[in-house]
Amino acid sequence: MDKIGLVVGATGITGSNLAEKLITEKWITYGLSRHPDLTIRELIPVEADLLDLDSLTNALADSRPTHVFFTSWMRHDTEAENIRVNSLMVRNLLQALSAKKTVQHVALVTGLKHYLGPFDAYAKSGTLPLTPVREEHPRLAIDNFYYAQEDAVYEAAARDGFSWSIHRPHTVIGKAVGNQMNMGMTLAVYASICKEAGRPFRFPGSSAQWNGLSDVTDARVLAEQLIWASTTEAARNQAFNVANGDVFRWNWLWGQLADWFGIEAVGYQDTIHPLEAELSQDGPIWQEMAAKYKLNEPDLNRLASAWHTDLDLSRPIEVMTDMANSRKLGFTRYQDTRETFFDLFEKLRVEKFIP
Structure with a gap:
């Protein structure tokens, strides 16, 4: 060894x-x-x-x-x-x-x-x-x-x-509690709150991100x-x-994330709607949900990093990653992005971080 x-x-x-x-x-x-x-x-x-x-x-x-x-x-x-x-x-x-x-x-x-x-x-x-x-x-x-x-x-x-x-x-995208840059868990928590409160799952970002290619x-x-x-x-x-090796548009993926949670998806509507502001008053709701569903983390701020998700989703340009450098040297790992999110959501549910 x-x-x-x-x-x-x-x-x-x-x-x-x-x-x-x-x-x-x-x-x-x-x-x-x-x-x-x-x-x-x-x-x-x-x-x-x-x-x-x-x-x-x-x-x-x-x-x-x-x-x-x-x-x-x-x-x-x-x-x-x-x-x-x-x-x-x-x-x-x-x-x-x-x-x-x-x-x-x-x-x-x-x-x-x-x-x-x-x-x-x-x-x-x-x-x-x-x-x-x-x-x-x-x-x-x-x-x-x-x-x-x-x-x-x-x-x-x-x-x-x-x-x-x-x-x-x-x-x-992955699981980590207390992480400062955590889009996957942030969206999972946001979707869970939307489901509990009967709110629409609204895309918080820019038109460029909603319509452009991303990975x-x-x-x-x-x-x-x-x-x-x-x-x-x-x-x-x-x-x-x-990056995963595939590309997507948020206007294609957003509804699929909403479907996983069984909630209504709302896309880009005229302007940015920052998620940080959306979640800023939801600490008490999350505490109630944590008690109701016996979740492992009652502190919303240890699971969600809305400020970072806002930065990523409000960019004024589409952003993609070229992988040619490692591909030509032999690194060929590929991952379907839908499964990246769905695998994470399932893990969070099984481990009692979301209901």
Whole structure:
């Protein structure tokens, strides 16, 4: 057993799915987070603060990872602070591991904000890329914490001699409680509230998103690409987009999501109707639903991240992901997007997160 994985951010959508996949493939797997997930069998928990180098060094003292998967980030009010904090987390981790001389590969998960700009300039005029987005698109001439994270990986790779890969998913869909960017669970909670309250399931986004082509990334697909890139010689030292492999229009998918819950779908109607405002008063309703249906999480804010779903669905352009770079190197995983959502909804229902 020569592969030892360290998943940084093991409680998130990407990290938890990746950890489960690594364990299935017989990797020794450590999961680093501030509040470790003890529910994944055979995952070795590591509790540490990525902003505290001493904390990291002590927590990782007994581990010798060969492959590091960095899936964590922290949101702050300004991009300058995002850059400072998120690059420091990467730098601290790789500094704490540097003396061990065991790391062979580091995989960093970022996303399509690489092409669309950071939150405070997200998909605004002047920063809009040509679509489908491709890895060779140059960096935007604005500050972006994804760039700072990449640069921290490049610097450490030059110092310590490991290979690297950068992974840029588009809207990761999967289960994670307390996650800051979680469209799948947000829509599941929204639909459940609509059903309980007798409200229509209204599309919250823009005309461009409603009518344009889009894609998403199943967390299981992302996990497989991370493992593939970290163990494939031809994939080393490259950036990879990653999505399901199909495309859709929300005006085609929205009604199918509504049908799964047995509710009325309402499409785009003249203007954006932010979901954050829609759900802002629904905390008490969700608490009542949690008690009525014996759900496992009564705090609406730990399941839904409406602000992020609004950002994705209110973009002024259609956004698709080109997958040619990894396809030609041998990564051919495909996932039907309808099944991505339906599989998640069923999992959430079985595990008592939605009624």
